[in-house]
Amino acid sequence: MRLSDHLKMATSSLLSHKLRSSLTMLGIMIGNASVISMVAVGEGARQATAEQFQALGPNVLFVGLSSTRVSRTLSSESKPLLLEDAEAMETLIPDLTHISPEIHINQLISYQDKVLNNSIIGTTPDYLTVRYYEIEQGRFINNIDVRRNKRVVVLGAEITEKLFKNKNPIGQQIRIKNNSFEVIGTLAKKGSLFDSNQDNKVVVPITTAQHQLRGGNSPYGISLNTIALLAKDQQSVDTVKFQVQNLMLLRHGTTRENDIKIFSQNSLLNMAKKTNAGLKQMLGAIAIISLLVGGIGIMNIMLVSVKERTEEIGLRKALGASPKDILGQFVLESILLATCGSIIGITVGLSGVIIADLFFSLATSISIPSVIISVSISGSVGLFFGVFPAQQAAKLDPIIALKNY
DSSP states (O other): OOHHHHHHHHHHHHHTTHHHHHHHHHHHHHHHHHHHHHHHHHHHHHHHHHHHHHHHOTTEEEEEEOHHHHHHHHTTSSOOOBHHHHHHHHHHOTTEEEEEEEEEEEEEEEETTEEEEEEEEEEOTTHHHHTTOOEEEEOOOOHHHHHTTOOEEEEOHHHHHHHHTTSOOTTOEEEETTEEEEEEEEEOOOOEETTEESSOOEEEEHHHIIIIIIOOOBTTBOBOSEEEEEESSGGGHHHHHHHHHHHHHHHTTOOOGGGEEEEEHHHHHHHHHHHHHHHHHHHHHHHHHHHHHHHHHHHHHHHHHHHHTHHHHHHHHHTTOOHHHHHHHHHHHHHHHHHHHHHHHHHHHHHHHHHHHHHSOOOOOOOHHHHHHHHHHHHHHHHHHHHHHHHHHHTOOHHHHTTTO
């Protein structure tokens, strides 16, 4: 028999039992919808992570002390992270282009009747470049502001909106810890980075933060919370990380490398990739189980179909149909069930992805390879689980099959 004849007979058989065919396809439909939606969510998460790291800056490193080192620092057993450390890095490490030492202080900020409790960042002019910010209005702090301990402040987009609404903030006076600060600039909107709001920044000169907001000088100098570094290119990041590690160990008189924490974008990105890979593997396993369940459902229904159609098989064999013809028809029915279920499932999955993207702001990305692979696997499942029932049908003796006809 020709393939077209097999196809017509298989289609006619499936359409004659619409409810049974639909229920048989259900497992395959759920499996494919799961594959498409889960891969889309996983790929969307991967792309969102990559975009966030790009916003962080491809060549940025962050230097800090480990929690155990900080504890020893608080008990006066060792030196804290110092402004002098940042100055030494700038002098001794040639592959660094910008360095941003940072002090973080929580203080009340007020303007007229509006009061906010926010983190204040004391830093230097390089902060703007290292942290990949842009100025929306006015200017950023400069070296003169740092040298003179000037009471000037640059506000993030969200803080600007909360304090000033539609009013021009440049030149206005706000109060921080009962000190009056002049707003000299605002930062352009940047959004969130790993659930960390990048638009609620309040930036002042590092010397002002130390002497007028924090107070209590360390005997070693100005202590820092972190130092952000910008390497000249991505190829230099590992070299800079190694040099900074050695310099910090030497300056702080310790041989314990774990005392010094240096994070680069690559190390953070690798951590995120591992997390996403584990998530995708888990989601993929769930989808594969769904497809296997669907395949077993197809095999069971096809075995029932063989039993119900014993007389039909016997009659076809008596009229000259070969075992190969019988085998081909039942295998084709299985493949059709799996493929149709796959197409419907993919449609449902794609629809779910689009709805999630439009109405729930969920980061998704439709993967064409996953669609192709899903259809291919479904067809293979139909073939694999349809062979056994088809062989049972092909082996039937026409005399036995027709004895009750």
